[in-house]
Amino acid sequence: MPPTLAAVAALPQLGLRALTEVRTDLPVRWVAVSELEDPTPFLEGGELVLTTGMRLSPDNVVPYVSRLVERGVAGLGFAVGVIHPVTLPDLVDAARDQGLTLLEVPQPVPFIAIGKAVSRLLAAEWYEDDTRAFQAQRELTRAALRGPGPLVARLARELDGWTMLLDPSGEVRHASDLARARRRAAELAPDLARLARETRTASITLSDKDDHVVVQGVGVSGRPRAFLAVGTAERLPRVAHTIVGSAVALLTLQSESPRTTRDLRSALAGLLLGLPPGGPAFPASPVRVLACAGGAAVLDALGDDDQCLPVPLPDGTIAVIVPAGAAERLMALAHQSGPVGASDPAGLDSLGHALRQARQALAAARRHRAALRYSDLPGQGLLGILDPALAQGFAETLLAPLGADETLVASLRAYIAANGQGETAARALGVHRHTLRARIQKAARLLGRDLDEPAVRAELWIALAVTANGAGPIGHPGH
Known part of the structure; x- marks a missing residue:
């Protein structure tokens, strides 16, 4: 004021x-x-x-x-x-x-002294209004991150009045005072029906014995997508209109979904219906799948790149479908947040297989906090041609004498990965070389195999690679 x-x-x-x-x-x-x-x-x-x-x-x-x-x-x-x-x-x-x-x-x-004094008072008032508006906009933005309901409630507190968000038909979606909102919504119904027929965003101002009401349409084009109604005991001052305008802008951003988002939802609905994937929201085939260990930080690193389709997985990792041509750049961005595994190029009809490859690459990448492609993993070509059931039976039979001794299995794995170099394997495990030698001798005795033979180590490498995946597909690196 x-x-x-x-x-x-x-x-x-x-x-x-x-x-x-x-x-x-x-x-x-x-x-x-x-x-x-x-x-x-x-x-x-x-x-x-x-x-x-x-x-x-x-x-x-x-x-x-x-x-x-x-x-x-x-x-x-x-x-x-x-x-x-x-x-x-x-x-x-x-x-x-x-x-x-x-x-x-x-x-x-002099008259100029009076003019300057009033100008200073006006400037102070405008500054106070601008400061209040800025603080209110910040609080409204924070509330908007939690949805339209918290935003509507925060606006009511900022204006010391009541607020409600209605759909185009006049139904109350959110309100600071639900009982009062339903009553006032019924009273506003004729005006909302008229405004809903408008082809542009509309607003009205009403006054009665109870309060002063401002209703603004939410949306940027066509008929309003919703209506925001605000009621206060006194007429809204200039700063309050600014605050209401900020709330309308935030609600408009929430209601006006980007075209790419709508296209993506349409394409996903098509997939659920069994239709072939496609549309502008889907990356062009071939694609790669990235498995990222950085969690939510990966989403921040990738930003709003519309070439990425990220999916949080139950184990806390993030899978991202990306165009094969952009994979290197996006891998580098995701790697800023942690290890990354990338599949081989794949079609949109084989994304499940690509995800398994990416997870296998991530398992190896975790050991070195690296970014690895599936094709970089040793032995993938050989393991990929094995029959899973036969390979699993072979591995279980070969390793059965070791029983459930995880220490012995881990020592054997490190020894095989070091190509029989005991000193290197001991350092990888963090144990003394004599301790490792004793474990390897015990494993060789139980297995009945000479671990100095390259063919024996090759068979054990395959068996360890297969069993490392449990019931999963063959292809996990054997080290």
Whole structure:
């Protein structure tokens, strides 16, 4: 709100003297200096008019005051000691009779001092309004991240009133006071029905004995997608309209889904119906699947790149379908958040197989916090041609003598991965070389195999690679 006339009259540095009653509810929107007998054509209302009375006399003060009152000025300041030694008594009587606040301006005070003082008060008010609007916008944005319901509730607190969000048919979706909202929604139904027929975003302002209501359409094109209704005990000031506008903008962003999102939802619906994948939202085949260990941080690293289709997985990793041509760039971005495994190029009809490849690559990448492609893993070509059932039976039979001794299995795995180099395997396990030698000798005795033979180590490598996947597909790296 602009400063009131009472606040301006009370400024000690101006020394203004009230000659009639000073209304405390009148805002001063500007200061206007005029010596015209009729300045009203140049006024908008709400001004503090200043004059020396150059053209005033007892004969014309009554119509002069009448015109000012009719125009809606905040008050009149009359300077003494310039043209008139004292304020004209007839002017005082006319102002008192017609309810116009009349302030006497002492001779040492120039009109420009009053103008500057009011300007400072207005600037302070505008700054306060802007600060409040900024803080409110920040709170509304924070609430909007949790959905339209929290946003509507926060707006009611910011305005000290009630709020509700209605769909185009007038049904209440969210409200700060549900019981009151349903009653007011019924009262607003005729107006909403009219506004719903509009082909552009619409708004209305209503007032009754209970409160002042503002209704704004939500949406940027076509008929409104929803309506935001706000009710307050007093008319909304300028800053409140700014706050409501911010809420409408946030609700519009939530309601106006990007075209790519709608296309993607349509394409996914097609997949569920058994239709072939396609459409602008799907990356062109071939694609790669990335398995990323960075969790939600991966989504931040990839940003809003519309070439990515990310999917959070139950184990906390993120799978991302990407065009094969963009895979290297997107792998590098995802790798900023943790290890990444990438599948071989695949068609949209073999994404399940590509996901398994990506997970296998990620399992190896975790050991070195690297970004690995499935094709980079050793032995994938050989393992990929084995029959899963036969390979699993072979592996279980070969390793059965080791039983459930995980320490022995891990030691054997490290030994095989080091190509029989005991010193290297011991360092990888973090044990003394003599400890590892004893474990390997025990494993060789249980298996009945000579681990110095390359063919034996090859068979064990395959068996360890197969069993590392449990019931999964063959292809997990054997180290």
